[in-house]
Amino acid sequence: MRIEQSVINEIKDKTDILDIVSEYVKLEKRGRNYIGLCPFHDEKTPSFTVSEDKQICHCFGCKKGGNVFQFTQEIRGVSFVEAVKELGERVNIKVDVGESGAQNQIASDDLMMIKMHELMEDYYHYILMKTVEGEEALNYLKSRGFTEELLNERKIGYAPDSSHFCHDFLQKKGYDIELAYEAGLLSRNEENFSYYDRFRDRIMFPLNNAQGRTVGYSGRTYKNQEPKYLNSPETPIFQKRKLLYNIDRARRTIRQKNELILLEGFMDVIKADQAGVKQVVASMGTQISQEHTSFIRKLTSNVTLLFDGDFAGQEATLKTGQSLLQEGMNVFVVQMPSKMDPDEYITKYGQEAFKNYLDHERKAFVLYKVNLHKDEIEHNDMAYEKYLKEITDDISLMQSGILQKKVLQDVSELFKVSFDSLINEVAMHSPQTPQNYSSQGTNFSTKPKQYTKKEDAERKLLKHFMFNKDVFLEFNEELEAEDFTNSQFQSIFNILHDYYAENDHYDLSTALLYSNQEGDREALISLENLLLNRNPYEHEVQDYLNIITENRNDETPESLNEKLREAARIGDLELQKYYLEKIILINKNRMK
Ligand SMILES: [Zn+2]
Secondary structure, three states: OOOOHHHHHHHHHHOOHHHHHHOOOOOEEEOOEEEEOOOOOOOOOOOEEEEOOOOEEEEOOOOOEEOHHHHHHHHHOOOHHHHHHHHHHHOOOOOOOHHHHHHOOOOOHHHHHHHHHHHHHHHHHHHHHHOHHHHHHHHHHHHOOOOHHHHHHOOOEEEOOOOOHHHHHHHHOOOOHHHHHHOOOEEEEOOOOEEEEOOOOEEEEEEEOOOOOEEEEEEEOOOOOOOOEEEOOOOOOOOOOOOEEOHHHHHHHHHHHOOEEEEOOHHHHHHHHHOOOOOEEEEOOOOOOHHHHHHHHOOOOEEEEEOOOOHHHHHHHHHHHHHHHHOOOEEEEEOOOOOOOHHHHHHHHOHHHHHHHHHHOEEEHHHHHHHHOHHHHHHOHHHHHHHHHHHHHHHHHOOOHHHHHHHHHHHHHHHOOOHHHHHHHHHHHOOOOHHHOOOOOOOOOOOOOOOOHHHHHHHHHHHHHHHOHHHHHHHHHHOOHHHOOOHHHHHHHHHHHHHHHHOOOOOHHHHHHHOOOHHHHHHHHHHHOOOOOOOOOOOHHHHHHHHHHOOHHHOOHHHHHHHHHHHHHHOOHHHHHHHHHHHHHHHHHHHO
């Protein structure tokens, strides 16, 4: 399936790569470019660069990136055609990719598992909304404040009380039952190896990955069965340490508000989102993991914890807050009134009251922690010492100088020490600063590549070809791709041929469309950063050509002399003349 180049160009022109990348990466302006943490590899110092002028992005660490289509392909894990289609939808350009386009995707096991989940999602939803079997569950949900609109929006469903509902449906549709078991939709009887439905008589909440694909379920009982929530098991597509519930929907708001609110359970997320607080996510019943943190860090460095008001919620707040603080995040806490969770609060006081509450109750994590131990600090001298040490450590981890100062002020009162001595204490405790975090896991070399004289000539020649089509037209026939030592330069030379056959002016983001090889793209981008005089000096281009073609077919003056002697030995005059001319030409070029 081929999409018209003009359609691709139109979409590209109407799309700003900054908008697209910003949904995934927190960007800061640095000079002419924007820079942020790479969404493709784990890093603590930003190496992902976006150029607004050139409409490209590039990671200096893992080398991924490209134009807006290539970025979309990579980050969404879709084909080129799908990426064009998706970006087209954003700017209201319909791209007809036909059936073949969608089917072109690799039918990997992972994708099959996702398809099964999405197929069941529709079916479960239908059972809940439209059938007698789902009626009781539907009434229960409505009594819990789920409107029809919300049920449709979240595709909430109902798995009937049957051990073969999902099993039979998937089998009828021709899916591999073994794979459905691996996907966590079915369970297996280990005595006779028969398969049966994992989810029976449960309200089904689909769980999406960051790309918005359904990869698991949380099945809630409405009849006080155990467990209250039955989740999908760990599978290749559903991993709790990676999944953040609602991140696919919340991402944009998180970027806009530069804040992520972490809730304890996905039910709270649904309710808070419905109340208009959109930057909310929850982990699926696990501690916040390294993977979660490095994902969050790419969107924002401000995380607010909004856990339940009970003791367990308190403990979770302390643990999660501490680990996020250690990871260099700005951590805030909204403390719910005791024994209340956000869902209950909204039900009792309404959506507006909830939003107001959030706006008025955001405390720096360190202050939350101090307040929690206030009594001990005031009355137990042993605890006083312990917490003074702990809190000064925590303060030294804080990223915002302004907040640090505020917290110091508050804390100095509580600990009854002067502000200045507390500052000294903090400076003494100051452990590693997050800026000094080692960039483990990123063992790529950041040293600039060293080029040979010939490679240098090749780069500069290609750069002049890019600056000016006329230069290309004048000289390109003197060269063949094979003359380039570097295979990526060979590709670029070929790309330029194709490119200038259709375009008059070189433009990187369009040129990137002419190759799907990562190496080529990388080389194109690296050439873009090569600084060079825009107009060639006299003889400059010819000089490069000479250097590049000097050793054509490995013909060094020495080897040619060898051949000349051989021709003389056998008395071939034609051949002698041929080699002699070559030697003269090489020597002439060398004199220049
Ligand atoms: Zn990277």
